Amino acid sequence: MLLVVDNGSIYTKQLTDFLTQKNISFEKQFPQSLRLDSLSNYDSFILSGRRKNEKKINEINSKIIKHCVKNNNKLLGICYGAEILALTLGGTIRKITSLQKGIESIQTIKENPICKNSIDVFESHGYEISKLPSVLISIGKSENCKNEIIQYEERLIFGTQFHPEMSPDGNDLIEKFCFL
Secondary structure, three states, X not given: OEEEEEXXXXXXXXXXXXXXXXXXXXXXXXXHHOOHHHXXXXXXXXXXXXXXXXXXHHHHHHHHHHHHHHHOOEEEEEOHHHHHHHHXXXXXXXXXXXXXXXXXXXXXXXXXXXXXXXXEEEEEEEEEEEEOOOOEEEXXXXXXXXXXXXXXXXXXXXXEOOEHXXXXXXXXXXXXXXXX
């Protein structure tokens, strides 16, 4: 079962609508109401973007990430989800000089199971991953960002700096993730 953790992104409805349209079975929960002892009920997780920085939400998302690493669960972190993935595992993020918003072309730089070649996706973020921890590798980049898609070594743990729920190529990435 897939758990969608809704961290307050304005795009979460597009994500859940897409999953419903594709008949992908999922539950959606807010981090504040999520019982951490129920994580073992799920085999895959999607961490949505967010609107504002809240310490408690960061702590809960970090616990989900650590659970996925420990139990070899699938994980897709979207925008903030990718940033908290990097932070939890020892990386850093930084505020960027201008908001990235709009369509961006991403080039795949390492073979992976969720996308190939070049994809066009929707960006909407004011922070970016600036340094990856040693366990994460960049598998996709753009002109504006060297860590557009990241992966935890050879595991099925990924992060996207962009919002895949907002473009056809991104939807394809989500679908591939769900059926890994």
